[in-house]
Amino acid sequence: MHASADDHRIAAYAAAAIAITIAEAALPSPLPGVKPGLANIIVLVVLLRHGWRDAVWVSLLRVIAASLVGGTFLAPGFVMSLAGALCSLGILGLSTRLPATWFGPVSHSVLAAFAHIGGQILVARLWLVPHDGVFYLLPVFALAALVFGVVNGLVAGQIMSAHSVLPAPTGEIAPLPQSLSR
Amino acid sequence: MKTGYLWHPGHAWLACLRVGDGLTVVLATGVVVLLFATLWTTSRADRAIVRQGGELIAEIALTAPRRVEVVGPIGTSVIEIASGRARVLADPGPRQYCVQQGWLTRANAVAICAPNQVSLQLAGPSNSNRHDSISY
Numbered sequence: 001m002h003a004s005a006d007d008h009r010i011a012a013y014a015a016a017a018i019a020i021t022i023a024e025a026a027l028p029s030p031l032p033g034v035k036p037g038l039a040n041i042i043v044l045v046v047l048l049r050h051g052w053r054d055a056v057w058v059s060l061l062r063v064i065a066a067s068l069v070g071g072t073f074l075a076p077g078f079v080m081s082l083a084g085a086l087c088s089l090g091i092l093g094l095s096t097r098l099p100a101t102w103f104g105p106v107s108h109s110v111l112a113a114f115a116h117i118g119g120q121i122l123v124a125r126l127w128l129v130p131h132d133g134v135f136y137l138l139p140v141f142a143l144a145a146l147v148f149g150v151v152n153g154l155v156a157g158q159i160m161s162a163h164s165v166l167p168a169p170t171g172e173i174a175p176l177p178q179s180l181s182r
Numbered sequence: 183m184k185t186g187y188l189w190h191p192g193h194a195w196l197a198c199l200r201v202g203d204g205l206t207v208v209l210a211t212g213v214v215v216l217l218f219a220t221l222w223t224t225s226r227a228d229r230a231i232v233r234q235g236g237e238l239i240a241e242i243a244l245t246a247p248r249r250v251e252v253v254g255p256i257g258t259s260v261i262e263i264a265s266g267r268a269r270v271l272a273d274p275g276p277r278q279y280c281v282q283q284g285w286l287t288r289a290n291a292v293a294i295c296a297p298n299q300v301s302l303q304l305a306g307p308s309n310s311n312r313h314d315s316i317s318y
Binding site: 102104106107111136138143149150 | 199201202214221
């Protein structure tokens with residue numbers, strides 16, 4: 001079995017996304033389910049640099065590996081996370097067909113964030129809390145999706161425009177750029 | 183020494199924004215506002231329902247100012263109706279809870295004068311009766 005350069009690249013991005021997810025899990029949240037979703041910045045960057053297929057790989061590897069580390073694999077939280085990831089990947093597959101001269105990372109990020117909460121609340125309604133009461137929380141989740149969607153999109157845009165500082169992983173161990181190795 | 187790239191004062195965070203992004207953000211904001219407006223507001227009340235001893239005494243539209251006197255076991259409670267709101271103006275009860283609640287404005291809000299067995303409840307459009315009562 002031989003790992004190709006593609007595999008190395010995907011693994012490197014997925015590792016970054018997993019590390020961010022685990023670090024983020026340590027942050028307290030005012031409401032269960034409201035999280036910045038900073039790992040989605042990595043997914044966005046992968047999407048814009050390497051296309052949808054790689055983004056799917058990175059996103060799903062992140063969901064599975066982070067749940068294994070966190071001990072929630074196949075638990076309700078994992079299913080919610082997977083549903084959100086699948087919905088946002090679906091939307092990202094469509095949104096990347098929008099003209100790139102008009103729609104940048106912020107558009108993709110906001111649309112994906114809304115798809116994410118949409119998928120999660122649907123799973124919650126159909127499976128975890130079979131009552132319309134869950135929709136009462138929807139405005140809060142939507143507001144969080146808007147705010148974090150914009151912020152994550154801006155950060156992804158920054159990374160995209162900062163190639164010299166944060167180069168795409170090649171699968172080889174590259175020396176750190178001057179600005180980071182101080 | 184090079185300063186931190188991301189926080190360089192001359193570096194524009196918004197440089198990656200394009201016309202469509204503005205459109206997306208505006209639309210998404212609209213969706214959020216719409217969700218709050220539809221899911222987080224109780225409809226305004228349009229009529230007051232007055233009961234004594236469980237019996238319906240009056241159902242009054244909250245359109246014109248009016249006073250209703252309700253006689254109960256310990257005296258007379260006075261309900262005041264105004265445009266879009268109603269309150270218990272006076273009650274013979276010892277603790278005056280229902281009077282101190284002041285004006286009720288929202289659908290399903292209720293003021294109960296238990297000693298005199300009088301209740302004042304506001305009602306809105308029929309689809310808003312999802313709760314037995316709401317206190318604010």
